[in-house]
Amino acid sequence: MTAPIARRRRRGLTHLIVAGALLTVGALTGVPAAHAAAADDIRINEVVTTGDVNDSIELYNKGTTTIDVSGWILKDDDNSSKYKIASGTSLAPGAYRAFDVHDKFGLGSGDKARLYLANGTTLVDSFSWSEHSDPSWSRCPDGTGAFGKAALTLGAPNACGTGGGSTTPVAWPGSGTVGTADASNVFGEDLSGLYQEGNVLWGAQNSGKLWRLVRDGSGGWTPDTTGGWSSGKSLRLPGGSGSPDSEGVTLTGSGSANGVYVASERDGDASGTSRLSVLKYDVAASGSTLTSGREWNLTSDLPSTGSNLGLEGITWIPDTYLTGAGFKDATTGTAYDPARYGTHGGGVFFVGVEGTGMIYGYVLADSGAFTRVASLSSGMSGVMELQWEPQAARLWAVCDDTCDGRHRTLTVDASGTFSTAAVYDRPSGMPDYNNEGFALAGADECVSGSKPVYWSDDANDGGHALRKGTITC
Structure with a gap:
């Protein structure tokens, strides 16, 4: 009324x-x-x-x-x-x-x-x-x-009761049991974004470090001891100066061979100033340090936010899904047309903002140009992780203990925009950890209708930064 x-x-x-x-x-x-x-x-x-x-x-x-x-x-x-x-x-x-x-x-x-x-x-x-x-x-x-x-929609049209599924949280769609997925005190604090690529789990750590993890034989993950990855590799901004506050990590459909993409909210060497960037790294490079070959600095295109409240999550969604689902390009107000943007990696990068809960979609051109094609609210006060799950064709937005560990899924609705499909409580067996990373296994790991999922705990509670659960396929 x-x-x-x-x-x-x-x-x-x-x-x-x-x-x-x-x-x-x-x-x-x-x-x-x-x-x-x-x-x-x-x-x-x-x-x-x-x-x-x-x-x-x-x-x-x-x-x-x-x-x-x-x-x-x-x-x-x-x-x-x-x-x-x-x-x-x-x-x-x-x-x-x-x-x-x-x-x-x-x-x-x-x-x-x-x-x-x-x-x-x-x-x-x-x-x-x-x-x-x-x-x-x-x-x-x-x-x-x-x-x-x-819902929170800073920098975009207000959520005036349009679209979406139920926003009433329901039980986690998998087992309530959660266990550790790493050895004791391997990473310490600040492990953030995750992305699983088959038998490799990529992890971004806030201190400007990227981890390449391999399976440990008991259902968990351990640092790769080859290629200089045993202690992770330090990340640098283009030109070799500056240390990105690396928060999120993702790949395109071409896999890590085409580069690993990292979302950063600031230069750790100038921590009081926002620098909302997506950085591309050649992870085949030798040595213990990786220097970004390309930066898309989105700071000027996004609403201002605290220097430690910026980009936290990143994921890539293929053009084939977006065009098939009738995704609307917010720049043109019409159906998204990938050909309009030239060479850009075959998809749209979606980034999540911690301080506002907003999600933005960008076409990142190989030339270094960028175009924002979507601005939407996650429906949560903060976004710590984004993950595209191709098997279920849904975008996951994850919050930490700020939102009681809630997870949301979003899909493209009849209007051509992403809207909430479901809201899930964290698994009943997992305390309200400061989880900043979330990754889902691929369809090839489905067994009896379930597959593994992983979380990274920024606070390293109990000496563990990685945890493992399950979700229905």
């Missing part, structure tokens, strides 16, 4: 009180009419108040002209709290831009988000709430509607 709307007027502005939240809309005062009309098209469109994970305010341009918001100021309910929008920032018509304000101020359970012109005194828009977002306070429809609780 739609919440009743109470209206009251004060100083020429209209205030709406909806479901306990106060929303200020209407024309600006003390600003020339022409400027006020344009500026008034910038709306606070989404607010996320999940504290350590994210404190963000999204702006949306509901008008028909591009508006320069350089120097505009965001505040909470404290006038001394100020986040100044960087110079050179503008919003095109229909554009979304999220600002992570947690370094300047926190958004509490009873608080407000306010947007001011650069003079710091002219209020453009305001939204107040009396409880934390769960996970998001979002306008529906975008830019004009009332705020309500919705």
Whole structure:
């Protein structure tokens, strides 16, 4: 049932009180009419108040002209709290831009988000709430509607009740029993993304390291002792300088012979600055260090986020599935056409953002160019891992203990976009570990309707970073 709307007027502005939240809309005062009309098209469109994970305010341009918001100021309910929008920032018509304000101020359970012109005194828009977002306070429809609780969609259209399967968590679709899959204290902390390639398990570690693991004969994995892999190989940015904060790892349909792709959120040598990149490595190279031969730096194309809240997961989905499923290219608004992008590895790379729970799809051209073809919410406050499972034609999005170890599967729906198909609790026998990696065995390992799956525990709980379970095929 739609919440009743109470209206009251004060100083020429209209205030709406909806479901306990106060929303200020209407024309600006003390600003020339022409400027006020344009500026008034910038709306606070989404607010996320999940504290350590994210404190963000999204702006949306509901008008028909591009508006320069350089120097505009965001505040909470404290006038001394100020986040100044960087110079050179503008919003095109229909554009979304999220600002992570947690370094300047926190958004509490009873608080407000306010947007001011650069003079710091002219209020453009305001939204107040009396409880934390769960996970998001979002306008529906975008830019004009009332705020309500919705899935987190920073930098993209709000989730206004469209598409998807049930979001009620159900039991893990496999055995509840989970065991260790590594020897004691092999990796230590910070083992993150995983990807299984037959008899090899690739692992990305945050310290700028890539592991090549082989089977240990007892159902687990151990470092490859050949080719200089016994302690993992150190990763470097192109040119040999800089150490990527390697979080996710994936391959294309051509396998590791065509390179291993690593998602990184920053340069470990400049850890306070976001650098949201996908890096390609030739893993056949000799020596204990691998230098990236290609970087796709996506930072400028993505909403800003904390330097340690960036790209966490990455996976590759083949063009053949996307075209067959009727996947819609968000760039063109029409059916995805791989031929439009030239040589690009035969698929789309999907990356997941820890701090927002958003998933973005990119065509990464061999030339180094990139095009974003999808922006979607995982429905969770954070994404730690993404995995494409070709056998079941579904995209897995995995969260850590931030979300109680939940897993979601997404498939392309009738509208041509990925939407939630199912939500799974973690296996009943696995504590709420800080799992940042997840990998599924291939169809060739199905036995009696089940196959292995693996998790990597960033905290190395109990001296183990790898665990093994099962899932139905």
